[in-house]
Amino acid sequence: MYDENEMPRPSNPEIRHRLLSDGGHVIHRLGFNGAGVQDIVAAANVPKGSFYSYFESKETFAAEVVQAYWDSIELRHGKVMYDARIKPLARIERLFELLVEDHAAQRFQLGCLVGNLSLELSNASTEVREALAGILARWEGMIAACLDEAMIRQELDGSRDSKQLAAIIVEAWEGAVLRSKVEGNGDACHRFLQATLKRLLN
Structure with missing residues (x-):
């Protein structure tokens, strides 16, 4: 009423x-x-x-901020994941190269807002946790779609579980960004690109 x-x-x-x-x-x-x-x-x-x-609250604001943060990433970099001119596994590699460039522009000092708020608020705010879960699902969904396409094109072993592999990729990336933030350099992010991601996509 x-x-x-x-x-x-x-x-x-x-x-x-x-x-x-x-x-x-x-x-x-x-x-x-x-x-x-x-x-x-x-x-x-x-x-x-x-x-x-x-x-309504600072938590509501944080939930909308992290959503806006991810929307910005999708707007700037998401189109590479749907570029048919690029092989699907190369699209995934390019997405993370672009993300490394973003973090390098900030001298690896800020970290990923998705990861930062996951650590800070996932146990304190249901509203923020649900926003973060939605973002992770969208992110992993984009990656899984490329993995599925790579399997169809026989560029990746068809027995792989694309959803599980996508989750592992995101989890490994967030760990690398966290360490880069701690160390104040891009070493961990570059190890992710040059070693971890390539092995996961092999």
């Missing part, structure tokens, strides 16, 4: 975008617990009251 005392939430896409983009960068840099709402709204250059006008 409509509550006449309940004020409708404002709809300003530009402010919402700034909060998710600029405020999302704060979450990525400082972590969920390290970033306060004041830090988020200051980065977005909006009044503090605007935050709760657009997001």
